[in-house]
Amino acid sequence: MEKILEQRASEAYITDMARYSIIANLKRAIPDVKDGFKPVQRRIIYAMDAREHAIDRGSKVKSASIVGTVMKWYHPHSDSSIYDAMKPMANSFECKVPLIQPGGSFGNIMGGRAAASRYTEANLTQFALECAIGGLHYSDALVDWIDNYSNKCKEPEYLPVTVPLLLVNGADGIGVGVKVSIPTHNLGEVIDATIRLIDNPNADVILIPDHCIPCEIIDTDWKMISNTGNGSYKARGHITVSENKKGNPVLTITSLPRYNTDIVKNQIEDLVAAGKLPQIQDVLDESKINIKITVTLKKGSDAEFVKDAIYKYTDCERPFSVNFEAIDGVEKLRFSYKSYLESFIQFAMVNKFRFCCARLADINTRMHKLEAFIKVMRSGYIDKIIEMIKKRKEMGDNELIEFIISKANVTDLQAEFIINASLKQLSIGYLRKYEEDFTKLNAEMSGFEAMITNDDLIKDAVRTDLLNAKKKYATPRICNVIKVSNFGNIPQGRFKMVVTENNYIRKLGEQDVVNTIKGDKPKFILPVVENTECILLFDTKGRVFKLPIHKIPVVGRSDAGISLRTVIKGLTADVVSVMYEPWIKKAAKVRDKLYVAVLSRGNVIKKLDINTLTSVPPSGIIYSKVNENDDIISVQIVSDKLDVVVYSGHKALRMSAKEIPVYQRNSLGVAAMNTKDPIEGMSIIYPEATDVVVTTKSGKVNRFSVAGLAQSSRNKAGVGVIKLGKTDSIHSIYGAIASNVLCITTTSDVIKVPVESITSGSSVSQGIKTISTKTDIIIKSEIA
Template sequence: MTTEPDSLITPEPFSSALSDRYLVYALSTITARSLPDVRDGLKPVHRRLLWAMRLLKLNPTGAYKKSARVVGDVIGKYHPHGDASVYDAMVRLAQDFSLRYPLVEGQGNFGNIDGDNAAAYRYTEARLTKTAMRLMDGLDAGTVDYRATYNGEDEEPEVFPGLFPNLLANGAAGIAVGMATSIPPHNVGELVAAAVHLIDTPNAHDATLMNYVQGPDFPTGGVLVDDPRTIEKAYVTGRGSFRIRARIEVIKEKGGAWHLVVSEIPYGVSKGKLIEQIAGLIGDKKLPILADVRDESAEDIRIVLEPKARTVDPDLLLESLYKLSDLESRFSLNLNVLENGRTPGVMSLKEALLAWIRFQIEVLVNRSLHRIGKIDDRLELVEGFLKAFLNLDRVIEIIRTEDEPKQVMMAEFELTDRQAEAILNMRLRSLRKLEEMELTKEREALVEERAGLDELVKDEGLQKKRLKADMRALAKDYADDPRRTVVEEQEVARDLDWTAMIEKEPITVILSKKGWIRAMKGHAELATIPDMKFREGDEADIHFHAYTTDKLLIGAQNGKVFTVGGDKLPGARGFGEPVRLMVDLEGEVDIVTMFPVTPDMQLLCAASDGRGFLARGEAVIAETKKGKQLMNLKEGHRMKLLKHVPEGADAIAVVGENRKMLVFKLDELKEMSRGAGVQLQRYRDGGLSDAIAFKLEDGISWAMGGGKRNRTESDVLPWKVARGAAGRMAPMGFPQENVFTPPVEKSDDD
């Protein structure tokens, strides 16, 4: 009878099946890829790289081997993943600008701080560094457990036992599923001093460690400018960030001129991209007080920054550079690691050091026990050899006469199987009196060593004393590599008035009906601009005079307002650019108006349903691309107008689509930063057409035939009523478009 296939299927809810499988994937990513082990600070790929290089005997004093050979061994025997990711991990271990203490010594192009990539692995060669050998020291001394590789053909260590605080010394970074880690590098001498203090006083307060660990010590140097409280809080909680600045020197020249020289840049910043960024600031005129940037780097970094003039304040230029470029950057701290290779968690600096200390004591005990076992094996043989020397003639006789000399010797001299076998394999040259004396001395030395190790294994005090001595020796080996990152508290770069740095130039802004914008240098009337072309089917809609230092307000029909800088507008060549690339304005929403705005300016805004209010310029200036919602509109209505209220205006005139007009006092409207407003005029049909603020005694102006203007007060008084009325028909001669034409306001520069 054959089994039906359906009988092998077990029904299971999709949600639980997905949850179980995703959990397995997440745990695999967390424990086997992305998070470092607190004991050796390595991820599996890094550990397997170093282990493969050790088996290839790529010692610091030996010859280099092709990186392709190393990568091949790693992915073939230990790490079945992509060769590119394995080689990238190897390259990082060799970069002295990425690791504080490199674990791989590369020969060939392994990339540079400019951001250039390493050469392909067929062109580069590598070997281990002394630090890597120190990290792996003790692998043959029974200090750690081994596990089978993914295919069961080989073994690999679960963790490296060497006495080197790699987790904090070299740092780590990784993104797992639902968690990440980011650990900056530190100075070995400082870490050892803190660890020694914790060995003596494991209950020491977290803040006490700040007397030993000043902060991160990046391979690229730089200046750590955070205050001590911020640094301490980050290390106590295991989360935070550090503010790193480039090392910049002001160089004085003859005649009062000066320039800046950058000799160190923040960690993780590409020098090539940094120079491009600063050059972009100059080209886009975002930093007009900076004239030039030059890269004069050779082996050391040297970036020269030239000010626009000798009168520029160096502090102002530095503040601007810190604010606008990566000469100041942040490095986050998220001390998320695996404890005992299995449990992820965020640790404080103290907890990470204590975990490393506990592991090193465990390694010390395991090493001692392994050595005791080796001594016992050797003592067994030495005791057998000494018995043979004491009965040398009888031993020789047994060997010459007996058919089974091994069994006879074991019975007669009370020897073990190993001892008898060793005596039978002894060379004739060893049957000397001198050899007997050497064996006696060896036995005494081994017995003494074993007694010391046995005492070390049983006494925690001796273990701590030995570990402290080893740590001090470690710090001494790295004493010639002092701290590179200077810790110097500095204020956060203040918010600067960027308009003060923009060169003030007159421009004529042209916005087309289809939303294409451009700015022509100088002030000119649209009709006088030569070769003013538009895209097919498009034409000019709004144009006005402004300056590159102005903030330009854009009002949209959906009640939103946006702000763009006059210096950000594209030039007049071609058709310009769509304004929707500068602001997040939906394609179907039209622009109502655009003009220069200042924070103290008063504005009149009104919707098509006749509601409106006054607003201040500071309320409508939007610093982000998303803009601000100024008017809350009822469904089916739109923002109809947004206008400047002239200085001295004391009245509002409103005209509806029904040609009815009314005038009321300005103070009947309240200032708001956002809202629907109040009713300016009521309508039975149609809606608002236009409104204007004006000075009552001057009357209202609108275009008349022949360019004449009506400013007669008697023409205004009949329409002067309370706000919210229906109004009366507009006076004779009022434009058929039902639009007021305000008098031309002349600026101080005209």
């Protein structure tokens, strides 16, 4: 009678999901700690070796045949899942020590898929035959056996591996609520660690992954990963820098931490399309048997920056997780490297013990037969026995067996051996050979008997197997371990930094020419900055902000850049000065005390301790208090050994920097000059200066001896430095030497005037005209 049980769907889901997760994790996703195989991998290896399936071990067979055999007898799932499991076991770029020898295309390093199973063929590698399944060639007693899915045959519960295969070839698997990630390791290093642990159970086990493709592994806390079986690390491919015949820098990617070259090539092309790497001119994937991606850069590009950017933004460098979980019996456990190797040693010792027992059983059987032949031949009744066998008329053997037992002193089983032996085997000429074989087997039996009663001898045998495997199959390490800088994943490189009149910022290549873009002229230029450093931007309202250089995108020479207000949220005023943070930090450490001098248009000046600017946050701080209708017009680094020139539109005052008092960041300062005119600027007279160069807003330039501008005291009226017209005024003043060049940027041109070409006069000279048209206006001037 049918009975219907009612159950909540939510409860049924939890119950069914729990059952499913257990089965899925045990039977599909997670490797077994004993042999390191997932069920489908073990079934493939066993099916390719089992003689009952008529698969020839010595030659390749069609992959479709292998898949069909595995699916028919052991793994009743889709053929594609079986073939997909074969592929990585056959490729050296996916499997550290391949277990399958492929014939045909099993995929490639570009990420290509394997050809259909009907087009490929395979057989087991010698390593698989010797180190993974070899013991089963001698005796099935080495492993435990379970029924297959249909209960029609048996399959091994595990394979008698002789090396710690789970650490060597690693494993990846996603189950229900678990993700197994065991990286590959160098076979020789794993064997060395195992032998070290056999010799000294208290030894530490610290191993570093060794990928299937040569790459650079970034150093990390390997002891922690090895001791916990959990953690993460990063690996990067090899990128070499060279130059082609046309002088363009070329980056060549010759390896990857994972083998798919198509993905990396596409990622680089996406970076170029998004404008993040405008330095790249062309990307070409030339990979065939080996990885080779060629990245050609534009002339003058910083190859090291592009190299670091490729590492940061593509899978050329990527993180790898370590989660060493495996099935032990019916439990899922996390292993440390040491606990796994300890488990393997015990597993290998049990296998060796079972091999010794199986070998002893065979030796005893063989010796029992040999003993029968020897006793019968020595008894002197061999001819009589042969004659009785020949003249026997009835089917029964009892009379003959009794005769052999009585005359040769053998067991009934041995007597049966004699009766069933061929006539040739009873020839007296074989007696010496039987005696020699018996002696050899007796010695061999003694050795095996000693082993099964002595763990040290079992360990010696396990050690010997490991050393033999290392000698035959170990290869040198292919991944080198590197240390990286403390810049995290910020690409390193050298650039030119430009801040424009309209408060836009551009990061250009070190060799790029600085242009005026859409009428927006450069205001500040830092010729060389490192991408891993920061700049400080001082605004006219007394706030200073720190901006990491790597956050500023690289632009082409014709790109306007980005607005500073986009990257600095608190910036509301114009930028009055830009300083490279390493300058500030270096200046704070020099023996002679340095300060930051701050001057406002409203005639307020002060000095600020430079140490207050060594830790500016990105959100900014106040560096000077400013009156409501005032603006900061100059921020410069000075020392008390220098002279400072403060100038208005008509006069200039030279004073020692000692005259400027030191104030806190939130203070105003004191009067700079005794004048009612707005202040135009401030400059520094360095000790080597021989001349004073003055420019006016109408384009005149005056040069006279630095002695002509005598030192005075702060808050004095100042003196004239050029004879001015009625509508003219001072634009800038510099201390200079004859080899300097005065660069004047106007609304239409950049005029370069060598200082030595300027007629030397006095502080009352009219100067020379440098601007030819009345409509041209000076934007800025500077001494270079």
